């Protein structure tokens with residue numbers, strides 16, 4: 001895609017202003033043209049109703065999307081259409097049931113407790129990303145895959161480098177960074193596979209290798225699926241947890257409500273996801289002509305569904321820019337996990353991990369306070385906090 005980014009561009013997604021806070025841009029565009037043909041050649045969809053309709057539209061696809069150097073992700077479920085999508089997704093399903101998730105989050109809880117012991121015994125302040133959210137989510141996904149909890153910093157860096165190529169218009173430098181990150185990831189996973197072949201275990205990577213041996217998955221699908229899980233296993237959950245802790249530090253009433261009223265806990269997680277959606281959009285292509293909001297859209301067009309915009313649509317959410325604890329949990333219809341056949345496969349796990357961390361904090365401490373500047377590294381696609389200093393009382 002080429003990039004115009006003119007002064008009149010309603011979504012100037014390369015600018016710092018947009019990346020810091022895209023929501024006013026979404027609001028202005030949604031009010032005027034919720035289905036908008038962007039000059040860079042994609043359709044920008046910003047209304048809740050249209051996004052939801054498109055998420056469940058089985059005529060849309062992902063197999064033809066150009067992921068650039070992240071192309072091998074087409075061998076994971078994320079980049080595949082049916083029937084390949086159905087086959088690959090089925091190989092994962094029993095690992096993400098509520099019963100399985102309970103097993104993984106017992107490990108998360110042990111990891112969180114030992115980290116909070118160290119924090120309580122230390123100076124009483126910590127970095128909520130580096131000392132808590134990232135290491136516990138990385139330990140959890142490593143345990144689920146059945147691989148050592150090692151090389152976390154490299155996996156984290158490679159994940160963000162790959163994410164940059166999945167933005168709206170990656171620069172040449174970002175594309176080069178993704179290619180290098182992919183090389184590293186593939187080498188890393190091949191080493192883990194070689195270790196597994198010598199010494200099998202009982203993790204999801206072992207299950208994938210069993211599927212490869214019986215011919216249900218190709219080797220490329222095993223590597224791409226493991227890459228995807230390594231990435232999504234920490235990326236958005238780290239953001240959900242860090243952003244939740246930041247909100248609880250800024251709004252003591254939210255922290256108190258989480259501790260004192262178990263009925264409100266799901267609402268806290270839903271509002272955190274709705275208010276600042278970790279992945280701002282999902283992308284589809286049309287495989288046949290469609291008509292949307294009066295626009296005739298040909299086959300082969302790219303649709304960018306801004307779920308971050310849908311989550312602030314005033315037609316669905318009163319006072320959409322406000323974190324409110326009194327939204328009906330049954331109506332927690334936010335779009336942060338996408339929907340339809342590509343709806344997040346790890347959402348039960350993601351919610352459970354967030355609850356483990358928030359519960360452990362609420363049980364131990366009476367207050368969380370910001371102890372320094374919060375540092376962000378948001379892209380147009382992925383929201384990210386890189387430093388979150390917190391003091392506990």
Ligand code: HEM
Nearest residue numbers: 077078232233236237240278282337338342344345346350
């Ligand atoms: C707060 C945390 C998370 C958020 C906000 C999130 C969000 C999303 C979204 C929006 C999609 C849809 C992508 C699309 O339609 O193109 C997705 C897909 C997916 N997510 Fe998550 N995710 C989270 C955590 C996780 C975790 C912890 C895992 C697993 C360890 C996971 C595994 C997946 C997989 C495998 C897919 C692809 C599903 C498919 O294509 O069928 N996610 N996620």
